[in-house]
Amino acid sequence: MKYFNRLTYSNTTNHTASYAIFLAVVLSCSLLACKSTGFKIGNLDVGKLVEQGVNVFNANNIDEEQEIQFGENMSAVLLGTRPLYENKDINLYVNKVGMWLAANSSRPHLPWQFGVINSTAINAFAAPGGFVFITSGMLMQLENESQLAAVLAHEIAHITQKHHLNAIKDDANRSAVTESLFISAQAYQDNTESSNEDKGYRIWAKKVTGMAQDLYSKGLDRDDEFQADQYGIRLLAKSGYDAFAYIDNLQIIASIAADDSALALLYKTHPTPSQRLEALANQLDKLAMNDGLLLTKRFKQEMN
Amino acid sequence: MPRYVNYCLSIIVTPLFITTVLLFTLVSVNVSFAFTANLTPQQSKSVRLGQVIKKVNLLKQPNYQSDITGSIAAKEKVKIQTRKSAWYFISTATSPQTSDLSGWVNMLNVRFVAAAKREGELGVESLFSSVTNDSLPTVSTGVRGFDVDDLKKAKANLKQVALLNTYAVSAGAAARFAKQGKLKVSHIKVKED
Structure with missing residues (x-):
């Protein structure tokens, strides 16, 4: 922060100068062993930042704290595209369904947050670290709670399997991966002494929005989409829902005119519903004994 | 008309009038609230039109051990009545002339027929124009979209x-x-x- 700046800009007093030397020593020590020391200024892990600025970013080394911050930044762009649906009760309902599924997933401890995005597009999104979104346009296509859970389960699987981190490991994305993505706007501003209007903030925002646009326009690896279907339908069954509602959803999407603009981004970023149905076919036998619930009545009550 | 009759009438009519106005106001407020908060699908989807993707046997019960009661040719249009586990109960009665076949088929052998574009989308086609398509769409504009x-x-x-x-x-x-x-x-x- 302030001391950090003085280190590079000024030595106005002896006191400051000696402090700067002291800091320089600490900093260089931490540079030598930055992985283990975790030298921090405020929320910012300088050790990590320096390393990540120098080396090509290694997505395998992202810890959970960074993963969550990355997801929050991506969510800020998703919600900057379209805001949350205004109705609080519907958002709370989606959170309850989602949290029940997440609690049965392999990463129940993440700070799971679910939101309904106010958009006529038919789609759902996930961001690393536990952020899940469904559009109001998608919600309107559904008939019961199990179908809602099916949509959320697919997105939860993307998060538990770290599919977004997998996507940024690709060569095409790697150059765009910078430290800005893994710190909050606040931490970035604190450490660069920039304000919301400043260039510093704009650099942060540009990096974050650039990555979000890239991730959500291109979509994830197609194999990861199939895996999210496979794990999603099982998570749905495990959580006590009628797992075949998952198939219903894909049938519904398949039945909407394919050139309907509401589906444009979903089709751009996912295999076609028919391909997904075929891929799920061999999963169904294993789930044949499942007698889970649809919860149609509760869904309709909550949507009204 | 005697004056007291007039008086009595006004006693009866005035509260009635006020109640009606109040009720009407309440109803209209309620209705407008429902419009903003309601996410329920507009049309009922209880019975859907589908199409079998290959020749399938119609089963008496929703399992493969069940008796076969008939079969349906590939691409035939069917009505999907209900679902139980991985099975749809379908019927072929799409017109009064057709003989009435019905039974259980595995849900993966059926696709919902693609509906016309929804309201607000241009280029409305015939209602049950084509079965699910694998072609990728090109149009990418939408109101309150997310593109x-x-x-x-x-x-x-x-x-x-x-x-x-x-x-x-x-x-x-x-x-x-x-x-x-x-x-x-x-x-x-x-x-x-």
């Missing part, structure tokens, strides 16, 4: 993130919610476990 172009114009909205955070529920609250709905953890092996 590549919309993403490009987006700015990070931290206030919305803070709002999202206020909606989060605890695992305990979710467990209580599941219990209310009689949802139970089923011991199906999840691959990721």
